[in-house]
Amino acid sequence: MSDTHTVVLVEGASDQAAVEVLAERRGLDLAAEGISLVAMGGATNIGTYLREYGPAGHDLRLAGLCDMGEEGDFSRAIERAGLGAGLGRSGLEALGFFVCVADLEDELIRALGTDAVEQVVEAGGELGSFRTMQRQPAWRGSNTHAQLRRFMGAGSGRKIRYSGLLVAALDLDRVPRPLDLLMTHLLGSRSR
Structure with a gap:
């Protein structure tokens, strides 16, 4: 220091x-x-x-x-x-x-748009997991933005892994x- x-x-x-x-x-x-x-x-x-x-x-x-x-x-x-x-x-x-x-995460999803965030998730090899979460009864009626926020917050280390990747994808x-x-x-x- x-x-x-x-x-x-x-x-x-x-x-x-x-x-x-x-x-x-x-x-x-x-x-x-x-x-x-x-x-x-x-x-x-x-x-x-x-x-x-x-x-x-x-x-x-x-x-x-x-x-x-x-x-x-x-x-x-x-x-x-x-x-x-x-x-x-x-x-x-x-x-x-x-x-x-x-x-x-909310800020980054809004800045990128849900399509671009899904592309980052796909590049991270987790689009299948995201699609599975989207089909769960609790998330079926939610918009993609809310689903992506939940997905980022669920799973060990996912927020840490994706925050840098989302920033890297930003214009x-x-x-x-x-x-x-x-x-x-x-x-x-x-x-x-």
């Missing part, structure tokens, strides 16, 4: 994989730029990591990515860490914390807003 000046806090390994792939595609060498990605093992751990890397700890520049359902937890923890007060979404973004609607002009803003924020840290 001695060369690190910025820590990006993400909920889990799937978010970390997505950010790493996007950084590489944008020509950003995170380590060389002094940026460290930290998968927290869940959004509820945000306070611990803010204490470790924020003003009360290593006093590093912080950024992050969270799901919409965790936005309140992030806001309260950031406020407790002394980084801001009364933070709404725009306040979080000004500090470098960006919110995915509803989660990163760089269709990057979901939270990921795009995070990259812009990190690129802006080069001049600081």
Whole structure:
């Protein structure tokens, strides 16, 4: 951590994989730029990591990515860490914390479109498994987007495996807003 000046806090390994792939595609060498990605093992751990890397700890520049359902937890923890007060979404973004609607998988599926996501699943050798899930009574009436979100969240390591693959399949002009803003924020840290 001695060369690190910025820590990006993400909920889990799937978010970390997505950010790493996007950084590489944008020509950003995170380590060389002094940026460290930290998968927290869940959004509820945000306070611990803010204490470790924020003003009360290593006093590093912080950024992050969270799901919409965790936005309140992030806001309260950031406020407790002394980084801001009364933070709404725009306040979080000004500090470098960006919110995915509803989660990163949802953002990526919307950005790519379901046909392109199915192609990624097929290339991953799991289209048959996805089709089997689609035929299950609980999922038969759901739209393909919802089915793909469920499929990504089911199965050991599937979210981690596909998050990077989905980012790799994106046109760089269709990057979901939270990921795009995070990259812009990190690129802006080069001049600081």
